[in-house]
Amino acid sequence: MSMDSVEQQIDQWRAAVLRGRAVDGGDADELEGHLREQIEDLESAGLSGEEAFLIAVKRLGEVDLITAEFAREHSDRLWKQLAMSHADESERRPMLTMLGFATATAVLIQVARLLAGFPGPSSAWFVRDLSLFVLPVLAAYFAVVRGMPWRPAVGLAGAVAVLGVAVNVFPFAPGSSTDMLVAIHLPIALWFVVGVAYVGGDVRSAARRMDFIRFTGEWAIYYALIALGGGVLLGLTSLVLTPIAPGAIPEVMTWVVPSGAAGAVVVAAWLVEEKKSVIENLAPVLTAIFTPLFAVMLLVSAIGYLAAGIGLDFDRDLLTVFDVLLLVVVGLVVYGISARDTNRPPGVMDVLRLVAVIAAVVLDVLVLGSMLARVGEFGFTANRVAALGLNVVLLVNLVVTAWLIARLLMGKAPAVRIERWQTGYLPVFAAWVLVVVLVVPPLFGFA
Amino acid sequence: MVIGGLMNIDKDLVAAMATPLVLAILVEGTSYGYAILKRVRELSSGELEWTDGMLYPLLHRLERLGYIHAEWGVSPEGRRRRYYEITEAGHAQLTEQRRQWDTATRTLGGLWGLALPVARA
Numbered sequence: 001m002s003m004d005s006v007e008q009q010i011d012q013w014r015a016a017v018l019r020g021r022a023v024d025g026g027d028a029d030e031l032e033g034h035l036r037e038q039i040e041d042l043e044s045a046g047l048s049g050e051e052a053f054l055i056a057v058k059r060l061g062e063v064d065l066i067t068a069e070f071a072r073e074h075s076d077r078l079w080k081q082l083a084m085s086h087a088d089e090s091e092r093r094p095m096l097t098m099l100g101f102a103t104a105t106a107v108l109i110q111v112a113r114l115l116a117g118f119p120g121p122s123s124a125w126f127v128r129d130l131s132l133f134v135l136p137v138l139a140a141y142f143a144v145v146r147g148m149p150w151r152p153a154v155g156l157a158g159a160v161a162v163l164g165v166a167v168n169v170f171p172f173a174p175g176s177s178t179d180m181l182v183a184i185h186l187p188i189a190l191w192f193v194v195g196v197a198y199v200g201g202d203v204r205s206a207a208r209r210m211d212f213i214r215f216t217g218e219w220a221i222y223y224a225l226i227a228l229g230g231g232v233l234l235g236l237t238s239l240v241l242t243p244i245a246p247g248a249i250p251e252v253m254t255w256v257v258p259s260g261a262a263g264a265v266v267v268a269a270w271l272v273e274e275k276k277s278v279i280e281n282l283a284p285v286l287t288a289i290f291t292p293l294f295a296v297m298l299l300v301s302a303i304g305y306l307a308a309g310i311g312l313d314f315d316r317d318l319l320t321v322f323d324v325l326l327l328v329v330v331g332l333v334v335y336g337i338s339a340r341d342t343n344r345p346p347g348v349m350d351v352l353r354l355v356a357v358i359a360a361v362v363l364d365v366l367v368l369g370s371m372l373a374r375v376g377e378f379g380f381t382a383n384r385v386a387a388l389g390l391n392v393v394l395l396v397n398l399v400v401t402a403w404l405i406a407r408l409l410m411g412k413a414p415a416v417r418i419e420r421w422q423t424g425y426l427p428v429f430a431a432w433v434l435v436v437v438l439v440v441p442p443l444f445g446f447a
Numbered sequence: 448m449v450i451g452g453l454m455n456i457d458k459d460l461v462a463a464m465a466t467p468l469v470l471a472i473l474v475e476g477t478s479y480g481y482a483i484l485k486r487v488r489e490l491s492s493g494e495l496e497w498t499d500g501m502l503y504p505l506l507h508r509l510e511r512l513g514y515i516h517a518e519w520g521v522s523p524e525g526r527r528r529r530y531y532e533i534t535e536a537g538h539a540q541l542t543e544q545r546r547q548w549d550t551a552t553r554t555l556g557g558l559w560g561l562a563l564p565v566a567r568a
Contacts, residue, residue: 033526038499061499063500065500066498069504
C-alpha cells in the first residue's frame, strides 16, 4: 500500500516536471530514473518508501528550478512548444496592448500621408520615411512587452531619432538612386532596432539572437498570409462598391491600404509570439521543401556558368540578382539549422545545404570576378557600391558557413557552431546597412 | 576543512568546477546521471553540495557543445537510461580546463604553501 502511494507521488512529480515547457518525455524519463534509483538506494539503507521519496525529491532540487534550467538550455524547444500558457482571464491584456500599438502605427501613417499629400508630386519623403512610421512602433511594442529597462530603451529611441533626422536632412536630388537606396535600407536598419527590442536589450546572447532570426522568418510568413487575406478583402470591396460608388474606390484604398499594411506589421509580430504552438514553425518547413530544390538549381547553374563562361554582355544589374540569391541561400541555411535537432548526427539535409552553399559561392565568385575585372569600364555608382558591398558581406558569410557545414559532416564540429557563426554575423549585416543609409549617400553627393 | 560539518563551497566555484568534473568522471568510462553524481559525492566525501537535478541540463549542454555523446540504453533492471560518453572534443576541452585549473591552484598554492606539481596536458 505504501508502495502504491510512492508510485503515485512519483507520477505526480513527473507530471510537475513535464509542465516545464522545455522538458520533453526523454528528459522526464531521465530524471525519473534518477529519482527511482535514489529512492532504491535510500530504501536499501533502511528508509521507508515515503521517507526515501521525500529525500530523493529534495536532493533533485525544486522542480521549478530544474525546469527553468532546462528552459535556459533548450530555448529552441521553448520556442516550438510555447503554448498559450497564460490563463484565460489574463489573455485579454496582451491583445489590447497589441491593438493599441497597431492602431498607433495605423494612425501615424495616415497623419504622415495627409501631411505629405500622398499620392501626389511632393511625397518623396513620405516614401523614404515609410518604415519610420511603422517599425519604431513595433520596437516600442516589444520594449513594453519585454519590460525593457529604461537605459537601453532610451538608447534605441536615440538611434531611431538619429536615423530619422539623418535621412531627412540629406539633400537628395529628386528621383536620385541614393534616395532609393535609403528607402530600401532604412527599413532593414530599423528592423535591427526591432531586434534589439525583441531580445529585450539582451543583444549579447546568441540564443536570443537566434530567437530573433526565427522570429523574423515567422513574421515574414505571417505578414505574407495577412497581406494575402487583405488583398482578397480589398478586391472584393472594390467589386462590391463598383455598382454603387465606383468613384469612392480609390479614396477607400488610399485610406485602408497604408493603415492596414502598417497595422498588420504589429499584428503579425503578435501572432508569431502568441501562436507559436498553433502552427508548427513554418519557416523550417518551407526551408526543408526548398533546400533540395535550390541545391539542384544552384548546382545546375554553377555547372552551366562554368561550362559556358560569362558572356561579355552580361547585365550590370546581375550582381543585384546574385545578392538576392545569396540572401536566399543564407536564409535556407539559417532556418534549416535553426530547426535542426542539434544533437542529431549530420544527415542528407546537411549534405544538400553544403551543395547549395558551395554552388552559390562558385556562381557568385564567377560573377563577382568578371564584375571586378571590368570595374574600370563601369565605374562606381552608389547602386553598384551597395550591391558589391552586400555581395562581399554575404559571400564571406557563405564561405565560412560552407566550411562549418563540411566540418559538421566530417563530425569535427557540432551544429551549434554554424548557429553561432550566423548569430555572430548579425552585427556585420547591421553595420553594412548603416553604411548604406548614412555613409553612401553623402559619399556620392546624394546623386 | 571544517571538521564534523559540511564545508560550504561557494556556488560560483561549484558551477565553475562542474564541467571539468563531469568530463573528468566520464574519462573514467561511459556513465549515466545518477552514477556521475554518486562519483562526485564519493570524490568530495560529500562535501560538494550539488542539486542533483541541475546535472541534467549541464549534461545536455555539454552534449550540444559536442563534448560528450549521449545514447539511450537499458539499465540492468530494464529501465530506460541515458548513457554519456566523452568525445574527442571533450578530451580537448578537459585538457584546456585542466591547464586553467592547474594555473589557478598553483597560483594560490604558491601563496598558501601547497606544493602542486606542474601538470602536463
